[in-house]
Amino acid sequence: MAAQAFLLLASFLLVLFMLARPLGSLLAKMIDGQPLPGVGAVEHLLWRGLKIDTREMHWRHYLLAILWLNILGLVALFALLMLQGLLPLNPQNLPGLSWHLALNTAVSFVTNTNWQSYAGESTLSYFSQMVGLTVQNFLSAATGIAVVFALIRAFARRSMETLGNAWVDLTRITLWVLLPLSLIIALFFIQQGTLQNLLPYQPYTSLEGVKHLLPMGPVASQEAIKMLGTNGGGFFNANSSHPFENPTALTNVVQMLAIFLIPAALCFAFGEAVGDRRQGQMLLWAMSIIFVICAGIVMWAELQGNPHFLALGGDSAMNMEGKESRFGILVSSLYAVITTAASCGAVNAMHDSFTALGGMIPMWLMQIGEVVFGGVGSGLYGMLLFVLLAVFIAGLMIGRTPEFLGKKIDVRDMKMTALAILVTPALVLLGTALAMMTDAGRGGMLNPGIHGFSEVLYAVSSAANNNGSAFAGLSANTPFWNCLLAVCMFVGRFGVIVPVLAIAGSLVSKKIQPTSSGTLSTHGALFIGLLIGTVLLVGALTFIPALALGPVAEYLLF
Numbered sequence: 001m002a003a004q005a006f007l008l009l010a011s012f013l014l015v016l017f018m019l020a021r022p023l024g025s026l027l028a029k030m031i032d033g034q035p036l037p038g039v040g041a042v043e044h045l046l047w048r049g050l051k052i053d054t055r056e057m058h059w060r061h062y063l064l065a066i067l068w069l070n071i072l073g074l075v076a077l078f079a080l081l082m083l084q085g086l087l088p089l090n091p092q093n094l095p096g097l098s099w100h101l102a103l104n105t106a107v108s109f110v111t112n113t114n115w116q117s118y119a120g121e122s123t124l125s126y127f128s129q130m131v132g133l134t135v136q137n138f139l140s141a142a143t144g145i146a147v148v149f150a151l152i153r154a155f156a157r158r159s160m161e162t163l164g165n166a167w168v169d170l171t172r173i174t175l176w177v178l179l180p181l182s183l184i185i186a187l188f189f190i191q192q193g194t195l196q197n198l199l200p201y202q203p204y205t206s207l208e209g210v211k212h213l214l215p216m217g218p219v220a221s222q223e224a225i226k227m228l229g230t231n232g233g234g235f236f237n238a239n240s241s242h243p244f245e246n247p248t249a250l251t252n253v254v255q256m257l258a259i260f261l262i263p264a265a266l267c268f269a270f271g272e273a274v275g276d277r278r279q280g281q282m283l284l285w286a287m288s289i290i291f292v293i294c295a296g297i298v299m300w301a302e303l304q305g306n307p308h309f310l311a312l313g314g315d316s317a318m319n320m321e322g323k324e325s326r327f328g329i330l331v332s333s334l335y336a337v338i339t340t341a342a343s344c345g346a347v348n349a350m351h352d353s354f355t356a357l358g359g360m361i362p363m364w365l366m367q368i369g370e371v372v373f374g375g376v377g378s379g380l381y382g383m384l385l386f387v388l389l390a391v392f393i394a395g396l397m398i399g400r401t402p403e404f405l406g407k408k409i410d411v412r413d414m415k416m417t418a419l420a421i422l423v424t425p426a427l428v429l430l431g432t433a434l435a436m437m438t439d440a441g442r443g444g445m446l447n448p449g450i451h452g453f454s455e456v457l458y459a460v461s462s463a464a465n466n467n468g469s470a471f472a473g474l475s476a477n478t479p480f481w482n483c484l485l486a487v488c489m490f491v492g493r494f495g496v497i498v499p500v501l502a503i504a505g506s507l508v509s510k511k512i513q514p515t516s517s518g519t520l521s522t523h524g525a526l527f528i529g530l531l532i533g534t535v536l537l538v539g540a541l542t543f544i545p546a547l548a549l550g551p552v553a554e555y556l557l558f
Contacts, residue, residue: 001299001303001330004330005296005299005330008330008331008334009292009295009296009334012256012257012334013288013292015257016257016260016261016264017264017284019257019261020260020261020262020264020265020267020268021265021268023177023261023262023265023268024264024265024266024267024268024269024271024272024280025268025269025272026176026177027145027177027265027266027268027269028268028269028272028273030149030169030172030173030176030177031149031152031153031156031269031273032156032273033164036172036176039175039176043171043172046171047168052167052168052171053165053167054165054167054168055165056162056163056164056165057162057163057164057165057166058161058162058163058505059150059163059501059502059504059505059508060505061166062150062163062164062165062166062501063497063498063501063502065166065167066143066146066147066166066497066501067494069139069143069166069170070110070111070139070140070143070494073110073135073136073139074106074107074110075106077105077106077109077110077132077133077136078102078103078106080127080128080131080132081096081097081101081102081105081106081124081128081132082096082097082099082102083096084096084097084124084125084127084128087125087127087128088127089125089126089127089130089198090125090126090127091125091126091198091199091200091201092125092200092201094122094123094124094125097118097123100478100479100482100483101117101118101477101482103482103483103486104117104482104483104485104486105117105118107486107489107490108233108468108485108486108489109132109133109136109137109140109231109233110136110139110140111140111466111489111490111492111493111494112140112141112143112144112229112230112231112343112375112376112378112466112493113232113343113345113462113463113466113467113468113489113492113493114133114137114226114231114232114233114345114468115233115345115462115463115468115470115485115489116233116234116237116468117476117477117481117482117485118477119236119237120233120234120235120236120237121215121217121235121236121237122237126198126217126218129217129218129222129235130218130221130222133222133233134221134222134225137222137225137226137229137231138174138178138179138182138225138229139170139174140229140231141173141178141225141228141229141230141231141262141376141377142169142170142173142174142178143170143377143497144375144376144377144378145169145173145177145262145266145376145377146166146169146170146173146377147377147378147381147497147500147501148266148377148378148380148381149164149169149173149377150163150164150166150169150501150504151381151384151500151501151503151504152269152270152273152274153273153504153508154407154503154504154505154506154507154508155273155274155404155405155407155507156273156274156275157508158510158511158512159509159510159511160508160509161508161509162508163501163504163505163508177262178225178228178229181224181228181258181261182221182224182225182228183224185223185224185227185228185254185258186220186221186223186224187220188251188254189219189220189223189224189251189254190220192247192248192250192251193243193247193248193251194219194220194223194244194245194246194247194251195216195217195218195219195220195244196218196219196220196221197216197217197218198216198217198218199216200216201213201214201215201216202214202216215236215244217235219235219236219244219245222235223235223245223246223255224258226344226346227254227255227258227259227344227346228258228259228261228262228376229262229376230259230262230263230342230343230344230374230375230376230379231344231345231468232339232343232344232345232346232467232468232469233345233346233468234346239346239347239348240252240255240335240346240347240348241324241347241348241349241350246348249326249327249331252326252327252331252335252348255335255346255348256334256335256338259338259339259342259344259346260338260342260373262376262377263342263373263374263375263376263379263380264284264373266376266377266379266380267280267281267283267284267287267380268280268284270283270380274405276405276523278523279405279522279523281523282522282523282524282527282528282531283380283383283387285528286383286528286531286532286535287371287372287373287383289528289532290341290372290532290535290536291337291341291372291373294337294341294361294364294365294372295333295334295337297357297358297361298333298334298336298337298354298357298358298361298362299329299330299333299334301319301354301355301356301357301358301361302318302319302329302332302333302354302355302358303318303319303329304318304319304355305317305318305319306319306321306355307355307356319353319354319355319358321350321353322349322350322351322352322353322354323349323350323353324348324349327348327349331348332348332349333358335347335348335349336349336351336354336358336362337361337362337365339362339467339469340361340362340363340365340366340370340467340469341365341370341372341373341374342370342372342373342374342375342379343370343374343375343378343379343465343466343467343468344375344467344468344469345462345467345468345469346469347469350472351458351469351470351471351472352455352470352471352472352473355555356551356552356554356555357551357555359454359458359471359551360547360550360551360552360555362469363454363457363458363461363471363547363551364539364543364547366461366462366465366467367424367425367428367461367465367539367542367543368535368536368538368539369382369385369386369421369424369465370382370465370466370467371383371385371386371535375466378466378496381496381500382496383535385417385420385421385500385503386421386531386534386535386538387404387522387531388402388404388409388413388414388417388503389414389417389418389421389534389538390527390530390531390533390534391403391404391409391520391522392409392414392417393530393534394520394527394530395409395520398518398520400518400520402520403513403519403520404522405512405522406511406512406513406514406515407507407510407512407513408510408513410506412506413503413506413507416499416500416502416503416506417499417503419499420495420496420499420500420503421538423491423492423495423496423499424464424465424492424495424496425542425543427460427463427464427488427491427492427495428457428460428461428464428465428488428543428546429542429543429546431460431463431464431484431485431487431488432456432457432460432546434484435456435460435481435484436453436456438480440478440479440480440481441456441480441481441484443475443478443480444474444475444476444478444480444481445473445474445475446473446474446475447473450549450550450553450554450557451473451550451554452473453549453550454471454550454551454554455471455472455473455474456474457546457547457550458470458471459471459474459476459481459485460484460485460488463485463488463489463492464488464489464491464492465492466489466492466493
């Protein structure tokens, strides 16, 4: 099994980096504002037709454009979900959603979280899935990439006041990156057997003679951007364990690669854009080391068997509970680590059925901010925040003013960095405490004791860090839970974007300092170790007490 696990991880990362490298070069050109071959005339006509001012923006204007787009999208999606029963493409005549479920769902898809307090096939019409959710899957992914574009420009430019044009970035990202790749992936999914139609649900009679309805729908088109944009969610309640969403082993592999493709490509793009490819490689090394260790722990834990069964005298050589036999232990474990390291939230196994340690690792990957590859854009700007923190710590150790890529990191930058890093831990811990202190919060718990606490902690961690996966075992479709998680998702997304763009606005105006003998090298093994240590230290100091009350305590019981 150890050899199989090693080959699985090695082959996955090898294929990923081979695909991400050329995409990174394309993204680097877009960051630099270079014209893309064959589309310059189309873009020019588009800007003129939409009357878009293509002049570059100050960071505040860039931020306002991002916020306005997402707030308008939130309002439009909320209204669409409330009025679903009056809109077309609803062959099952599904009614509109309750106000709190519509609010939760709208916030969820606008913030790239895709948390679902409902079963998709019995709640949403085709119109809501396509015009509502799929559109926001594109826009929320483009938002994250646009923000990291602005931050990368801040490191690459010197003595300027502008970070690019948000409307230009959002349009180019959507048209020339997300749409073409989604089309290719969707066509592959259709070829493999993923549904893509607008038919009414089909009646059938089971072998036991019971009549059922077989759900239909435009699944492949939503599934492609769901993975590529690290959105998550699912057309069906069973998510990517459903054979209509994830029919074969090949689609399963493509889904995993799609989740990490753009986050890995952005690391290559970062190195090219700042003129030092070693910086991008440094980020990839740090992310890959944490990823491999976490995947190895989950695989090992799931191969040890279920301790609950062993305690009752059962034979449990490995923990297949909640996993698809089509994929098995190793692939299911890898998928769980990928989807929680990134802000995707798609699942092909029930995380609630993982062992205590196997379930703790996905939870912790979300809690550290999903910076191990992470969401499209959000993973890289989250990791760059830890880079600034690591540089600051190193500067204190050697008594020098901290700087990264020649840009001095001042007190204001560190305040914004600390704010961005601490937003999501505060939401997770305060949100979990509020849920455990109130009857409305505890009323959603279907499992008592330690594991019930883990389910609550996982849900709030998933929402605040914009992941969207769930432990399950939590009845979250109530006014309390829908509103609590909506607040966590909204603040967890934009409470980080605001300080990130403020940092970008500060850095872009600074001069690049020449390298000297005392300059800290930020691309070698020493700094990679310091960066990994910083991520682990922040995660440990923040969440060890909460984890000790949940999965750690559950593990120690057996």
